Structures are given as C-alpha cells and as structure tokens.
Amino acid sequence: xxxxxxxxxxxxxxxxxxxxxxxxxxxxxxxxxxxxxxxxxxxxxxxxxxxxxxxxxxxxxxxxxxxxxxxxxxxxxxxxxxxxxxxxxxxxxxxxxxxxxxxxxxxxxxxxxxxxxxxxxxxxxxxxxxxxxxxxxxxxxxxxxxxxxxxxxxxxxxxxxxxxxxxxxxxxxxxxxxxxxxxxxxxxxxxxxxxxxxxxxxxxxxxxxxxxxxxxxxxxxxxxxxxxxxxxxxxxxxxxxxxxxxxxxxxxxxxxxxxxxxxxxxxxxxxxxxxxxxxxxxxxxxxxxxxxxxxxxxxxxxxxxxxxxxxxxxxxxxxxxxxxxxxxxxxxxxxxxxxxxxxxxxxxxxxxxxxxxxxxxxxxxxxxxxxxxxxxxxxxxxxxxxxxxxxxxxxxxxxxxxxxxxxxxxxxxxxxxxxxxxxxxxxxxxxxxxxxxxxxxxxxxxxxxxxxxxxxxxxxxxxxxxxxxxxxxxxxxxxxxxxxxxxxxxxxxxxxxxxxxxxxxxxxxxxxxxxxxxxxxxxxxxxxxxxxxxxxxxxxxxxxxxxxxxxxxxxxxxxxxxxxxxxxxxxxxxxxxxxxxxxxxxxxxxxxxxxxxxxxxxxxxxxxxxxxxxxxxxxxxxxxxxxxxxxxxxxxxxxxxxx
Numbered sequence: 059x060x061x062x063x064x065x066x067x068x069x070x071x072x073x074x075x076x077x078x079x080x081x082x083x084x085x086x087x088x089x090x091x092x093x094x095x096x097x098x099x100x101x102x103x104x105x106x107x108x109x110x111x112x113x114x115x116x117x118x119x120x121x122x123x124x125x126x127x128x129x130x131x132x133x134x135x136x137x138x139x140x141x142x143x144x145x146x147x148x149x150x151x152x153x154x155x156x157x158x159x160x161x162x163x164x165x166x167x168x169x170x171x172x173x174x175x176x177x178x179x180x181x182x183x184x185x186x187x188x189x190x191x192x193x194x195x196x197x198x199x200x201x202x203x204x205x206x207x208x209x210x211x212x213x214x215x216x217x218x219x220x221x222x223x224x225x226x227x228x229x230x231x232x233x234x235x236x237x238x239x240x241x242x243x244x245x246x247x248x249x250x251x252x253x254x255x256x257x258x259x260x261x262x263x264x265x266x267x268x269x270x271x272x273x274x275x276x277x278x279x280x281x282x283x284x285x286x287x288x289x290x291x292x293x294x295x296x297x298x299x300x301x302x303x304x305x306x307x308x309x310x311x312x313x314x315x316x317x318x319x320x321x322x323x324x325x326x327x328x329x330x331x332x333x334x335x336x337x338x339x340x341x342x343x344x345x346x347x348x349x350x351x352x353x354x355x356x357x358x359x360x361x362x363x364x365x366x367x368x369x370x371x372x373x374x375x376x377x378x379x380x381x382x383x384x385x386x387x388x389x390x391x392x393x394x395x396x397x398x399x400x401x402x403x404x405x406x407x408x409x410x411x412x413x414x415x416x417x418x419x420x421x422x423x424x425x426x427x428x429x430x431x432x433x434x435x436x437x438x439x440x441x442x443x444x445x446x447x448x449x450x451x452x453x454x455x456x457x458x459x460x461x462x463x464x465x466x467x468x469x470x471x472x473x474x475x476x477x478x479x480x481x482x483x484x485x486x487x488x489x490x491x492x493x494x495x496x497x498x499x500x501x502x503x504x505x506x507x508x509x510x511x512x513x514x515x516x517x518x519x520x521x522x523x524x525x526x527x528x529x530x531x532x533x534x535x536x537x538x539x540x541x542x543x544x545x546x547x548x549x550x551x552x553x554x555x556x557x558x559x560x561x562x563x564x565x566x567x568x569x570x571x572x573x574x575x576x577x578x579x580x581x582x583x584x585x586x587x588x589x590x591x592x593x594x595x596x597x598x599x600x601x602x603x604x605x606x607x608x609x610x611x612x613x614x615x616x617x618x619x620x621x622x623x624x625x626x627x628x629x630x631x632x633x634x635x636x637x638x639x640x641x642x643x644x645x646x647x648x649x650x651x652x653x654x655x656x657x658x659x660x661x662x663x664x665x666x667x668x669x670x671x672x673x674x675x676x677x678x679x680x681x682x683x684x685x686x687x688x689x690x691x692x693x694x695x696x697x698x699x700x701x
Contacts, residue, residue, distance in 0.1 A: 068150040068303035068402060072220040077309045091323035093224035094304035095331035097395050100227055101297045102335035104392035105185020110288045111339055112364050115346025120255030123340060125285045130336040132489045133293045134328060137301050139467045141324040144302035146476045151299045152406020154466045158539055167458055168407035174295045174455040179396045183426055186389030192365045192382040199433050202426055220307045230391040237384035238341040244374050247348040295459035296399040303402045457494045457532055465539040571598040571663040573654050576626055579669055586699045587667040596640040598661050601627050602650045612647045651687035667697045
C-alpha cells in the first residue's frame with residue numbers, strides 16, 4: 059500500500075481547510091459539517107430539472123410527484139455512499155476508479171464523466187440564458203455568450219475559501235426557494251390531489267387528455283421519457299464525484315470515533331440539503347400542474363412559455379418575474395458545482411492539474427458551442443427539447459458512476475469497519491438496477507422507433523455497436539472489481555504506520571531561494587530562510603520588478619525603479635555576506651510566478667521561501683495566485699511564511 063501525496067489530494071486548494079476537531083458541541087458542531095451537501099444539492103435543482111418538472115406537471119398533473127420523491131431517496135442513498143468514500147478512504151470517486159480499473163477503462167469512464175458534466179453545464183447555460191432573456195429581452199444567443207463571464211465569479215469565490223462559497227450557494231438556494239414559495243401561495247394548489255401524486259403510477263397520457271377533452275393523445279413512453287429525465291435531472295452522476303471530494307474540505311479526527319462522527323453529521327447535511335432540493339423540484343411540478351394542467355394547458359412544457367403564462371393565469375404581475383429570478387439563481391448556483399466536478403474528474407482520472415481559468419473556459423465552451431449550434435440551426439424553439447435531452451444523457455451515465463461507488467464502499471479491505479452493511483448494499487444495488495433498467499428500456503424504445511422509421515443502414519449499425527459497447531462496459535464495471543487484479547491501493551489506516559525517527563534522514567538544503575517583495579516582511583522571510591540553512595548553504599535572493607517599463611521591456615529595462623530594486627537586493631546580499639553566508643541576488647521581470655519558478659529552476663535551488671500576504675477579498679484574488687502557482691510548478695520543498 060502507498061500513502062497519500064499532495065498530487066493525490068482532492069481539491070488541494072481547500073482540502074482540510076475547515077477544522078471540525080475543536081471542542082464545539084451541539085449545533086455548533088453540526089454547523090461545522092454543514093455545507094458540502096448544499097453545493098451538491100444545487101445540481102438537483104438546476105435548469106435541467108425545470109424543463110422536465112414543467113413538462114411532467116403540465117402533461118400529467120400531480121401524478122409524477124412520486125418520481126421526484128423516489129429520485130430524492132435514491133439521491134440521498136447514493137450521496138451518503140459518496141460522502142462515506144471520501145471521509146473513510148480520503149479518496150474521491152475518480153481517484154478510486156483510477157486505482158481500481160485498467161487505464162483503457164478509466165479513459166472511457168473519464169470520457170463519460172466529462173460528457174455528463176458537459177450535459178450538466180449545457181442545462182445551466184441554457185437556463186441562465188433563458189432567465190436573462192425573460193428579464194431583459196436579450197436574444198438567447200447573446201445570453202448564452204454572456205454566461206462565459208461567470209468564470210470570473212467562480213475564481214473569485216474560490217479565493218475566498220470554501221465556507222464563503224458555501225454561504226454564497228446557500229443564499230442563492232434561499233432566493234430560489236422564496237420565489238417558488240410565493241408563487242405556490244398565489245397558485246393555491248389542492249392539497250389532497252398533491253398527496254395523491256405520491257402514489258406510484260405511470261399514467262397513460264391519453265387518459266389524462268381524455269379527461270381534459272383533448273384529442274392529441276401521447277404514448278405511454280412519453281411519460282416514461284419524462285420520468286427518466288426527472289431521475290436523470292435529480293440523481294446526477296457528477297454529484298457523486300463532487301460529494302466524495304467536498305467532504306474532504308473538513309479536517310476530522312482520523313480515529314474511529316472521529317470518522318463515525320463525520321459520517322453522522324455528513325448524513326444530516328445531506329438529508330437537509332437534498333430535502334430542500336426535493337421541495338423546490340416538487341414546487342415547480344406542482345406549480346405547473348396547478349396553473350397549466352388544471353386549466354387545460356397541457357401543452358406547456360417550455361420554460362419561456364411557462365414564464366409568459368404564469369402572470370396572466372395567476373392574475374399576478376410578480377409571478378413571472380419571480381420565476382425568471384429563480385431561474386437565473388438556479389443556473390448561477392449550479393455552474394459553480396459543475397466546474398468543481400470537472401476539476402475533480404480531470405485531476406482524479408488523469409492526475410492532471412490545469413489552470414482553474416482554463417478549466418472553466420473549456421467546460422463552459424463545451425456547453426456553449428452545442429447551444430449556439432442548436433439555436434443557430436433550429437431556432438430558439440428547440441432549446442427546451444435540448445434541455446430535456448441533456449437530462450436523459452445524464453441518466454444514461456448514472457450506471458457507470460453508481461456501480462463503482464457501490465463496489466468501493468462495500469469493500470472491507472479498503473473501508474474496514476466502515477464498509478456498508480448488507481441491507482444498505484442491497485438497497486444500493488436495487489437502485490442501480492432500477493436506474494440501468496429504466497435507461498435500457500428508454501434506449502430500446504428509442505432505437506426501436508428509429509429502426510421502424512429509418513432506412514439508414516449506417517445509423518442502424520452505429521446504434522447496434524453503441525448498444526453492445528454500452529452493455530459490455532456495464533458488465534465489465536460490475537465484474538472487474540470482483541475478479542480483476544487490483545492496483546495498489548492507498549492506505550486507509552486511521553493513522554499510517556510509522557517506522558520511527560531513529561533512521562530518518564534530515565535534509566540539508568544547499569541552495570535556498572527567497573522571494574522578496576521589498577516590504578517590512580523581508581526580515582521575516584530571511585529569518586525563516588536562515589533557520590533552514592547549514593554552514594555552507596547559499597541564499598538566492600529573488601525580486602520581481604513590477605514597473606511598467608519592466609513589464610514591457612523585461613530584462614532590457616533600465617528605469618529608476620529597476621535600479622533602486624537592484625540596489626536594495628545588493629544591500630540584502632551584503633548583509634548576509636557580512637554574517638558569513640553565501641548569497642546572490644537576481645531580479646525577475648513580468649509574470650511573478652513564472653519568473654520565480656524559472657529562476658529557482660535555473661539556479662538549481664533545493665528549497666524556496668515565499669511569503670503569504672494574508673490578503674482578503676480582491677487582493678487575495680490577485681496576489682494569492684503567485685503562491686499557488688509557484689507551489690504547484692515546483693518539485694522542491696516550498697516554505698510558505700504567513701506575513
């Protein structure tokens with residue numbers, strides 16, 4: 059077994075940053091654990107849900123509420139397993155897959171996970187764009203393009219820390235909840251009929267239309283299609299990756315008592331957050347059923363159509379505005395989690411860390427491009443169909459996330475005493491079976507319709523091959539963890555085995571680089587560097603010139619600021635030499651992080667001392683990048699001194 063390294067840590071920027079090991083008790087203790095599930099829950103109420111919930115409520119009344127409830131129970135079970143994996147093993151789902159399955163299979167699983175995230179982000183992009191259009195009248199294609207700007211919002215939130223990000227998401231959830239609560243109060247649904255909707259049934263659309271004297275009956279598969287879309291929109295595969303990483307933002311005691319406590323409070327967190335998501339989804343469906351289905355408008359399945367009709371049919375001018383505000387809040391909140399999930403999936407499967415800005419732009423472009431293509435070719439009328447289709451795609455990916463998760467949390471070798479109990483294991487496999495069965499049934503129905511209506515031989519061959527590959531991968535993901543040769547697993551001991559300190563090798567740092575900013579903090583940095591030195595250590599003092607001339611001309615500049623910076627650097631060098639130390643000074647230009655890394659590597663330094671400025675807000679967004687970039691780009695020890 060091997061132990062965790064920095065490269066194996068999920069969301070390293072916020073890993074273990076929330077300390078729950080203090081003496082707080084009661085609600086204060088619970089509060090320290092609350093948060094991760096709220097970031098997960100926004101994925102259960104994103105704009106993709108709106109399309110399926112609106113269509114389900116307007117076409118079938120209250121009869122599909124039970125699907126929402128069932129989906130919520132499934133989600134609670136699966137998210138608790140995801141949290142358990144992260145808390146007990148300290149691994150996210152992507153990392154656990156990488157350590158278990160062969161490289162080829164992992165590549166396919168990574169690709170499927172990325173497709174799921176792209177489908178999620180597509181729903182968010184379209185939802186936000188529609189919301190912007192409803193409030194401002196801006197063309198949809200411009201609204202889609204504007205959503206790129208939320209990249210900067212996410213990066214800013216990441217700089218503030220995980221707790222502030224959680225608070226931001228909770229605030230948006232509160233906005234969504236309040237908007238729908240007001241609309242529900244205005245609509246006044248019949249409570250008894252709402253309760254009847256919790257009785258499981260899959261209605262014939264023609265029966266419901268007949269009751270409304272409608273002639274355009276729909277086949278039963280339409281209800282199934284919407285039901286699967288609702289499940290896909292509720293139980294989302296990327297959330298399973300996300301939750302297993304987010305729970306690791308909590309610093310917990312690594313003994314049995316500490317882990318058991320973390321599992322208990324994490325379940326409370328999940329229960330509260332997912333029930334809020336269920337209530338919001340149910341409110342959307344109930345609103346559609348009350349306002350549209352009950353009045354004979356069973357054709358309302360589009361978000362924009364619902365927005366236009368809400369105020370006139372409810373007799374309230376504020377109803378439509380609240381609907382649009384909630385839609386924008388929903389899209390904005392869910393976009394944060396989609397990006398985090400993308401980061402987790404890429405780092406977990408590929409062990410590849412890229413710039414957060416680049417990661418966000420790639421994810422967003424993967425969503426924007428198909429949206430723009432659909433709008434440009436088919437027009438805005440097809441957007442809602444695209445939303446529903448994105449949720450069905452999500453549903454198709456579920457099996458490949460759920461099945462490995464069940465395997466990992468059932469394995470006593472890696473989970474120890476915290477492996478799930480037989481009854482939980484049975485329920486988990488039952489959920490997985492139901493999901494796979496519904497997916498297969500839907501795909502089979504769609505394929506059958508295509509074979510009956512199309513003469514394309516090529517299309518039929520592609521469908522058959524895709525179906526065979528889907529089945530083969532599904533069977534492989536089920537059987538391999540049971541019979542395949544396992545890769546080396548990361549230790550899950552409460553505390554790693556210690557060989558003792560008698561034979562440890564104390565490092566000797568020959569060349570110590572120090573990044574100076576020429577402030578009152580320089581002495582602290584130099585003192586920290588001297589504390590790591592030996593008699594023959596050499597100090598490499600680095601300063602990055604920040605003048606406009608230096609940025610433009612680089613090392614060719616000879617402006618006043620560069621001259622003064624060089625003089626001060628030489629002053630520090632002479633001071634160290636007078637104290638008997640070897641030292642040299644080097645100026646860098648333009649990009650601080652890149653220059654520091656370049657100089658450290660060119661001088662073959664074996665340690666870097668750098669200061670953390672302790673900025674908050676915008677300053678942290680600007681200056682905090684240097685430390686993070688340097689830390690990730692260097693393979694030598696980096697001593698970060700708090701200033």
